[in-house]
Structures are given as structure tokens and as C-alpha cells.
Amino acid sequence: MKRRTPEEARNRINRLSEALIGAPDxxxxxxxxxxxxxxxxxxxxxxxxxxxxxxxxxxxYWMAQKDLPxxxxxxxxxxxxxxxxxxxxxxxxxxxxxSVERIVEKxxxxxxxxxxxxxxxxxxxxxxxxxxxxxxxxxxxxxxEQLKIKIERxxxxxxxxx
Amino acid sequence: xxxxxxxxxxxxxxxxxxxxxxxxFGHFSLxxxxxxxxxxxxxxxxxxxxxxQEYATGxxxxxxxxGSLMTVLGTAMRNDIVDALRKKSxxxxxxxATISVNEDSEEKDHEKPALDEYxxxxxxxxxxVVDEEEYRARIRTVVDDEPPLKDLVExxxxxxxxxxxxxxxxxxxxxxxxxxxxxxxxRRLRQSGLVQSPKEEGRTL
Numbered sequence: 001m002k003r004r005t006p007e008e009a010r011n012r013i014n015r016l017s018e019a020l021i022g023a024p025d026x027x028x029x030x031x032x033x034x035x036x037x038x039x040x041x042x043x044x045x046x047x048x049x050x051x052x053x054x055x056x057x058x059x060x061y062w063m064a065q066k067d068l069p070x071x072x073x074x075x076x077x078x079x080x081x082x083x084x085x086x087x088x089x090x091x092x093x094x095x096x097x098x099s100v101e102r103i104v105e106k107x108x109x110x111x112x113x114x115x116x117x118x119x120x121x122x123x124x125x126x127x128x129x130x131x132x133x134x135x136x137x138x139x140x141x142x143x144x145e146q147l148k149i150k151i152e153r154x155x156x157x158x159x160x161x162x
Numbered sequence: 163x164x165x166x167x168x169x170x171x172x173x174x175x176x177x178x179x180x181x182x183x184x185x186x187f188g189h190f191s192l193x194x195x196x197x198x199x200x201x202x203x204x205x206x207x208x209x210x211x212x213x214x215q216e217y218a219t220g221x222x223x224x225x226x227x228x229g230s231l232m233t234v235l236g237t238a239m240r241n242d243i244v245d246a247l248r249k250k251s252x253x254x255x256x257x258x259a260t261i262s263v264n265e266d267s268e269e270k271d272h273e274k275p276a277l278d279e280y281x282x283x284x285x286x287x288x289x290x291v292v293d294e295e296e297y298r299a300r301i302r303t304v305v306d307d308e309p310p311l312k313d314l315v316e317x318x319x320x321x322x323x324x325x326x327x328x329x330x331x332x333x334x335x336x337x338x339x340x341x342x343x344x345x346x347x348x349r350r351l352r353q354s355g356l357v358q359s360p361k362e363e364g365r366t367l
Contacts, residue, residue: 009294010241016298017186019318020301021348024178024236024239024240025231032180032182038349046207050210074169
């Protein structure tokens with residue numbers, strides 16, 4: 001067999017690789033997010049680490065009192081973590097919006113955890129109590145009915161939200 | 163700058179490059195959360211940062227004729243990974259020679275390489291992972307239990323078909339189905355980064 005140069009060998013493997021798994025741009029944002037999730041990688045933490053390393057690169061320009069290359073500046077702007085102090089009003093607004101969205105997301109998760117999926121059944125042992133009057137029973141039944149309606153309404157909203 | 167003269171979204175790029183890097187690592191039997199190129203300590207994240215740094219500082223230029231920005235950066239990263247593996251395999255060959263000379267000599271005991279210079283027993287052998295024959299064997303092992311992926315691999319490796327349309331014709335299916343199979347194969351490779359070819363399993367480092 002003809003002995004290939006390292007460059008030729010690499011190009012051969014690259015050609016096979018692209019035919020088998022596609023070119024790099026065949027991986028879209030959605031697939032990437034799914035892949036990183038499956039690998040147990042926190043995307044935000046990853047982007048923060050990338051930011052820190054690009055920031056270290058930028059420091060060399062600042063120390064040399066040189067302007068940042070436009071692409072490096074854009075990279076730092078894009079990857080700037082939400083925990084970093086905002087520099088402009090637009091950044092402040094973006095951070096606030098993201099924080100509120102996260103709180104709402106957490107509240108939704110909490111609500112769906114509190115509201116059971118299974119059909120509701122209430123404990124009705126109180127009906128056997130001897131010292132309850134008919135009015136007491138009616139009041140408790142009414143409270144039970146109201147609770148049922150409230151929870152069903154909550155569940156309905158939650159389903160629509162999903 | 164992107165091919166349309168717009169500045170790219172680095173959040174999107176970093177995500178997609180990381181995902182592609184995981185697939186490339188999977189190709190070379192490097193998998194798991196803390197996978198690194200043996201002997202270098204370089205992870206997928208290191209390669210992603212390197213390529214983004216080079217692009218952001220103008221050391222990699224995006225020319226339209228070379229494809230989309232993601233393709234240019236992804237290809238540069240893949241080449242970096244292969245080069246790191248190949249360079250390490252070259253160094254290992256030299257280390258092995260030194261180890262075999264020193265192991266028989268008590269006088270030269272102090273010259274023996276440090277433990278971390280010996281290849282890690284669990285790590286794939288870099289000299290084999292960049293070998294085309296080993297590469298082919300490894301890919302076949304990964305898809306052995308899934309006929310649609312096996313057909314795709316055979317069409318590329320045995321029939322040397324590279325374009326989705328040609329592969330689709332040979333397999334009697336559509337190009338869209340081939341794209342789906344490629345997506346599945348990418349997933350499979352990310353998940354099975356630790357799969358070794360039969361030849362590698364028998365090897366003692």
C-alpha cells in the first residue's frame with residue numbers, strides 16, 4: 001500500500017468523517033443544546049469559561065493599550081455572563097429580563113410539582129365524626145368543592161403553559 | 163465576520179463547536195465527561211477556546227469559498243485534535259524507545275521517565291486512533307448493532323460513496339433519510355466515545 005504523508009492521512013480521515021457524520025455546519029443550535037445536555041454539560045457554565053479565557057486574551061491588548069479586534073470585542077459582548085455587572089442600560093434590561101424569566105420558570109416547575117397529576121381524592125373520614133352538625137358537613141363539602149375547582153383550574157393553566 | 167458580512171453569534175458558535183468537538187473526540191475513542199487527548203491534557207473545551215481565540219484575533223480568517231463559518235472553524239478544530247493525537251503518538255514512539263532502554267539498566271534508574279510520561283492504561287493509543295485502518299474498525303464497532311447505521315457506514319467505507327445523494331441511491335432511500343442517519347451516528351459517537359475497536363481491546367500499553 002502506498003505510504004501516505006501525515007497530511008494525506010489526515011485528509012483521508014477527514015473525508016471519511018464528513019461523509020459519515022456530515023460537515024460541522026450540519027450541527028444546528030438545537031442539536032448542539034441536546035448533545036451538551038446529554039453529555040451533562042451546563043451550557044451557561046461552558047460559555048462563562050470560554051468568556052474568561054477570551055477575557056484573558058483581551059487583557060493583553062488592554063495592557064498594550066491596543067484596540068480590541070472587533071471580533072474579540074463581539075465575542076466578549078456575546079459571552080458576557082449574566083452575573084457580570086451591567087455596563088449599559090440595555091445590558092441591565094437584558095439581565096433583568098433573563099432573571100425574571102428564570103424565576104417564572106422555577107415557579108412553574110414548583111407549581112407543577114405541587115399539583116398532583118393523578119385524579120384528586122380527599123380524605124373524608126370527617127364524615128364519621130359524631131359531633132359534626134349537618135351545617136358543618138355542608139361547610140366542609142363546600143370547601144372541598146372549592147379546592148377541587150381551584151386545583152383543576154391550576155392544572156388547566158399549567159397544561160396550557162406547557 | 164460571517165460570509166454575509168455580519169458579525170457571528172459567539173454563544174451559538176461555542177455551543178455548536180463544543181457539540182461537534184464531542185463527536186470528533188468520539189471518533190477517536192475519547193469519551194466521558196473529562197476526556198482529554200492522552201498525554202496532553204487537552205479537552206474538547208480547550209480546542210473550542212483555541213479555535214475561537216484564533217478566529218476572534220484574526221489568526222483564522224473566514225473565506226466564503228471555504229464554506230460556512232461553522233465549517234471553517236469546525237474543520238480547523240478537527241485538524242487541531244488530529245494533529246494533537248498524531249504529535250502525541252510521535253512522542254510516545256520516542257518515549258517507548260527510552261523506556262525500553264532504561265528499564266534494563268539499574269545505573270540509569272534516575273533517567274527513567276516520570277510515571278505520567280507512560281501512556282495511561284485506560285487511554286486509547288494515539289498512534290492507533292489516527293490510523294485509517296483502526297479508524298474504520300472503530301466506526302464499524304460503534305454501529306454493529308444498528309442496521310441502518312451499519313448500511314451507511316458500509317456505503318462510505320466499502321463503496322467509497324461520499325455524497326448523501328450517492329449514498330441514498332445505493333441504499334434505495336432518500337437523501338433526507340441519510341441526513342437523519344448521520345445525525346443518529348453523531349449521537350452514537352458522542353455517547354460511545356469509549357468504545358474501542360477489537361484490535362485496540364487486545365492491546366496492552
